[in-house]
Each structure stands twice: as structure tokens, then as C-alpha cells.
Amino acid sequence: MRRALVVAVLAVLATTLGGCGGSVATSGAAPTLLATTAPTAAPSVAAVLTNPPPTLIPGCLPQCWQGRLTRPGAISGVYTTKYFFGGQLTLTVPDGWVSAEDSTGEFAIGRPNDETARLDFWIDVFAAKNMGGAKDDTVAQTGDAIAAWFIDKPIIDVIKQAPTTLGGIAAQSIEYERNDKAATEDPDCPSALQPCSVAFSYPEWDGVFAEGEHFHSRLIYANASWGGQQHTIYAEFWAADPSYAELIDTVDAVLASLQLPEGVVAAP
Numbered sequence: 333m334r335r336a337l338v339v340a341v342l343a344v345l346a347t348t349l350g351g352c353g354g355s356v357a358t359s360g361a362a363p364t365l366l367a368t369t370a371p372t373a374a375p376s377v378a379a380v381l382t383n384p385p386p387t388l389i390p391g392c393l394p395q396c397w398q399g400r401l402t403r404p405g406a407i408s409g410v411y412t413t414k415y416f417f418g419g420q421l422t423l424t425v426p427d428g429w430v431s432a433e434d435s436t437g438e439f440a441i442g443r444p445n446d447e448t449a450r451l452d453f454w455i456d457v458f459a460a461k462n463m464g465g466a467k468d469d470t471v472a473q474t475g476d477a478i479a480a481w482f483i484d485k486p487i488i489d490v491i492k493q494a495p496t497t498l499g500g501i502a503a504q505s506i507e508y509e510r511n512d513k514a515a516t517e518d519p520d521c522p523s524a525l526q527p528c529s530v531a532f533s534y535p536e537w538d539g540v541f542a543e544g545e546h547f548h549s550r551l552i553y554a555n556a557s558w559g560g561q562q563h564t565i566y567a568e569f570w571a572a573d574p575s576y577a578e579l580i581d582t583v584d585a586v587l588a589s590l591q592l593p594e595g596v597v598a599a600p
Contacts, residue, residue, distance in 0.1 A: 367450065367543045367570040388595040389418050391559025394436055394455050398536055401435035406444070413439050416453065420593035426582055437536035441586070449571035449579055451586060452541075456563050460533035460540040463518050467533070475553040475564035478532070479506060482551070487514035487529045496552060498565060499592035503554035510547050518542055532566075541568070548576040552587070555599035562599050565592075 390396065400415040408429060412422045416439035425431070425441055432450075433440045442450040459471035459481050471481045483490050489511045496505040514527050521528035525544035532541040543549065549570040556565050567590075569576075569583050 367541075367547065367549075389420065389558045389593045391557075391561030393418050393558070395535070398436045401433065401437075404431040404434050407431050407441070417455065417593055421453070422591040423586055424589035426586065435536070437534050443579075446575070449569070449575040451583055452566075452568045452570070454532070454534060454566040454568065457532040457534045457541075457566060460530055463520065463530055463540055463542065465533040465537060465540050474562075475504075475555050475566075478564070479504060479551070479553055482506075482531060483508065485514075485517075485529065487511050487517060487527055491548075498552055498554040498567060498587065499590040499596070501554050501556055501592070501596070501598040503552050503565075505550060505552045507548075507550045509549070510543070510545075512546060518544075541570075543570055545572055547571070548573045550576075550580075550583075556592075556596055557599045558593070558596045565596075 394417070397418060402414055404411075404414070406429075407425050408427045409425060410422065411425050411431070413419055414434050415436050416434050421439065428444065429441055430444045431439070431441045437454075439453040440450055456473065457478070458473045459468040459478050460466065461468040468481075471477055482488060483493070483506060487510060488508050491507040491509055493504065493506050496503050510527065510529070512527070516527035517530040518526075518528040521542075521544050528542055528544035529547075530540055530542050533539065547570060549568065552567040552569075554565045556563055567587060569580070571579065
């Protein structure tokens with residue numbers, strides 16, 4: 333079982349993928365957005381499958397609860413995750429939207445059959461140095477360090493950076509777009525979509541989060557703690573114009589509805 337965005341090179345290889353959006357560059361058609369969010373591996377029989385406590389989130393989460401994934405499909409209205417964030421993250425999903433993944437590694441929502449935009453939620457991702465998902469050990473696995481590394485990339489042009497909130501706790505918002513003149517970070521990205529970025533990964537993913545074509549996206553991160561341990565919560569709205577402009581107000585409403593699990597507070 334895989335969960336990835338379908339891109340031209342994967343289509344050529346006839347890889348069997350899950351349903352998390354993407355763009356397929358077909359003959360005679362101009363490619364739109366490439367945004368490859370790392371595939372989540374199939375649950376392993378050896379994975380730890382014990383549910384976390386039903387109330388307070390343990391400080392070891394998410395690393396201590398892995399190996400579960402579901403693809404909910406249509407979930408319009410108030411939704412509480414089944415696996416992501418210990419099955420205790422609640423938000424209001426717009427009418428007609430779907431979730432391609434609710435797993436111990438990611439929660440993703442967007443419009444059905446839309447390969448130009450998606451809203452993803454992550455916890456404790458790390459900086460990736462290649463499409464294989466290798467960790468860049470020069471970048472500390474904290475929200476501030478990862479954000480600084482990300483916006484310093486030549487391929488990233490920051491449009492606006494401002495304080496915000498995520499689930500009621502202080503956060504930082506970074507609206508950005510692609511620097512079309514930058515060198516591609518993924519030489520294997522289809523030439524029509526280059527330059528392509530290589531950004532984030534996570535231990536349960538089988539790859540990385542990457543973007544191509546002329547992306548226009550927003551990354552929000554909040555430094556938080558639960559169970560006495562510090563973590564970083566991320567919301568990534570990846571898109572390409574005109575989808576960014578069309579959906580940003582809706583995405584803001586979704587983010588405003590976010591309710592974090594009990595016991596999650598701003599990091600000291």
C-alpha cells in the first residue's frame with residue numbers, strides 16, 4: 333500500500349499509488365502542479381498498534397504509535413481523526429471535500445479529484461536532502477530550524493511571513509512560491525515541471541514532500557508540547573495558482589476550526 337501524488341514519471345513506471353491527488357502530465361496536455369507528499373508505507377505486522385490513552389496525549393507520540401493508515405474518502409463536516417495525532421485531532425471539513433489519508437504519519441484533505449491543491453497536517457517532520465528521504469543532519473528537527481532552512485533555499489521565494497495561531501497556540505505562517513530561475517533540487521523530476529523542490533520527510537514516509545511546476549503554497553508551524561515533551565505541528569497548504577487564490581479563504585476557515593488534543597499546549 334502506498335500513498336503518493338501521481339506524477340508523470342511514476343505513471344510511466346506504472347507504480348500502484350494511493351489516492352492523494354497529484355498531477356499527471358499526459359501527452360499533449362500541459363502539466364499543472366507537482367506536489368509529492370511522501371508515501372506512507374503499508375502497516376507492518378511488527379508495528380506497535382496499541383492505541384494511545386483516550387484523553388491526554390503521551391509525550392512520545394507520534395513516534396511511539398505507528399503503522400496505521402486509512403483513506404476515509406468523503407468526510408464533510410466535523411471530523412475527528414482516527415489515527416493522526418492519536419486519533420484526537422478535530423476540525424471542520426468543507427462540504428464535498430475528501431481525505432486521502434488519515435494515518436499515524438499524516439492527515440490530508442482536499443477537493444475530490446483535484447491534483448492542484450491539498451491541505452496536509454504533520455508532526456515532527458525533518459529536513460530531507462534527497463528524494464529518497466535521507467535526513468539532513470545539519471538541520472535540527474525543530475520548527476524554527478526547519479523553517480529557517482526551508483526559506484533559505486534558493487528555490488523558495490517568501491511572499492509573506494507572519495505570526496498566526498494553529499489550534500489556539502502561537503504559530504508562524506510562511507506563504508511562498510517557486511523561484512523559477514533556481515536550479516532543480518530533484519534532477520529526476522519531469523523536465524516540464526522543473527525546477528522541483530525537495531523539502532520534508534518523516535520516518536513512516538517512503539520518500540519526501542516535494543513540489544514542482546510554479547507552486548504557490550503556505551507552511552504553518554507551531555512549537556508545542558504534550559506529555560512533557562516538545563514537538564512541532566505543521567499544516568502545509570500546497571497549491572498552484574489559481575488554486576491558491578480560490579481556496580485560501582476556505583483553508584483559513586478549516587484552520588480556524590482546528591481543535592488540538594487535550595493536553596497539547598504551546599511550547600515554553
